[in-house]
Amino acid sequence: MTPYHGYFLLAPRLIAGAADLLPVLWAPWIYSLAALILSSISIAWFALPGFSHLVPGLRLRLLGCGLIALMPGVGTILLSLANTQWYLMLWCGLVSLQRWPARKSVWVLLTFYALGILTCPVTAILAPLWLARALLVRRDRAPALAAAGAHLAYVLIAVLLLSPGAGRGWTGDIPAMALTLVKLMTTRVILMGLAGPRLITAVFPRGDAAVLISGAAIVLVLLLPAWRARARARVLIQAVVFLYLILASLAMLVLLRTPDPPPDLYFTVGAARYFFFGTAMFYVLLLSVFARIQDLGWARRGAYVLALLPAFAVVHNLFYVQPMANTHWPRWARGLEYARKSHARFPADIPINPRPWVIPGSGALPPDTLALPLPLRPMSVQDLECEDDRCRCAGEGPALVFALDPPRYVYALRVRYRLRTAGTAAQVSWRADPQAEFQSDRGLQQLPATGDEQAAQTVWVLDRAGQFRLAFPTPPCDFRLAEIVVLLPPGQGR
DSSP states (O other), X not given: OOOXXXXXXXXXXXXXXHHTTSOGGGHHHHHHHHHHHHHHHHHHGGGSGXXXXXXXXXXXXXXXXXXXXTOTTOGGGTTOGGGHHHHHHHHHHHHHHSOOOSHHHXXXXXXXXXXXXXXXXXXXXXXXXXXXXXXXXXXXXXXXXXXXXXXXXXXXXXXXXXXXXXXXOOOOOHHHHHHHHHXXXXXXXXXXXXXOHHHHHHXXXXXXXXXXXXXXXXXXXXXHHHHHSTTHHHHHHHHHHHHHHHHHHHIIIIITTOSSOOGGGSSXXXXXXXGHHHHHHHHHHHHHHHHTOTTOHHHHHHHHHHHHXXXXXXXXXXXXXXXXXXXXXXXXXXXXXXXXXXXXXXXXXXXXXXXXXXXXXXXXXXXXXXXEEOOSSOSEEESEEEETTEEEEOSSSOEXXXXXXXXXXXXXXXXXXXXXXXXXXXXXXXXXXXXXXXXXXXXTSEEEOOTXXXXXXXXXXXXXXXXXXXXXXXXXXXEEEEEEEEEEOXXXXX
16 A cells, blocks of 8 residues: 555556465466456447447447557557556546446446556546536436545545655646647647557657647547537537546646656657557547448548558557567576565566566575585686686686586575686676576676685576586686685575
8 A cells, every 4th residue: 555656556466466375487477467357358348338328339339449459559558567557547437438337236336446546546537527427417426426535535645645745746837738738639649549659750740830730630620520410519528528538637647747748758659658548538539429420421431541540550560569578587486486485575686578677676685595605626627727726727718617416596606716817707607407508697697807805706696506607718817716605595505
């Protein structure tokens, strides 16, 4: 229940807490599967009959589900438990707009809705919709007021009491804010929602005039057929509601955290999470208008063209999908298991996708780390002339290999030594299988030159290992080893 920037992220934390009861190795599967299920339910919710007053016809609602699921440029939102809040925000928005099922089911639905409130702070923009619903629909009055009250309580407790000063705040310049909202809606929601961020950032003019004219033109394209559509008043009211949701989400997500958005926020493929909800609402608005202009031939043909643009954008963006790197998760999962048993944070940064993101480490070994000295006599010597504790380089590939039998998970090596060399450092590498190649993390496992002074160096391994190689620069080099100790998790010392 520790708030982060004024909100709780309850749903992802509950899933992570449940996953913590299972092996760490399974965590990516559990996180990704949970993210897939929650995002799929959130999107597929729009296909329910309760939205027929917005978009009549199941086929059109299914098309809307497809548009949202394949939204171009969503980037790291997909299959990311940390970004599930944006899909739950969509679900909460849909629940506030749908026709409800039987009376008893409403309270069950609102119980899950409370989970969305405690996960995504942007749901606060839905409070006016609940108040309007309580005023206009008599049979919905009690649950709608309960939902509005839940939003009010959340804002008072989470934002004002537990997280004072969490946001940077709005500067109060109303004209500047209005201009920013229009520019963001035009570029990040409408244009990129239709044609994708890659194409828009590459070919669209960057000036304010081009942005504002394009936004006005697209709004007119939507409003003109809506004006002539069947049930015109309903369509226009729905358009106002959706425009409010889009603009309010932009204000909450961007302006309240960054009062003066940088210019490149309008034309970039990044920060897609801030615009996911607004773009989804734009798609629903498009389908709502399209569903009511079937008898207008010219408008229907224009709507087909608009429908083809997102399909083109999806295909176009497939060529720019960032490949996921193999971060060798089983290696890190083993270490995390030991750290969890020690009730300590993992000592080093763990690489995760998308690169170069990491899970930050503590930088310190757990307090119950075991120290196991290794014999100073190496198991093998290559291109070195050794006498007692002193070795001199005598070839092109000088190296010493030390053995740990049997192989175990190793946090680090602690080495006390002296090294004089014309190079910069000796490289430490390891392997668990004698038949495998030695491996190391580039730049991390090194013993710097010390001259005539003795030094102690802790070298991270963070892997299962049975042999350790100290590879030296080409001659001349002079190495003296005083101590080499393997640092192990508890239970690995035998």
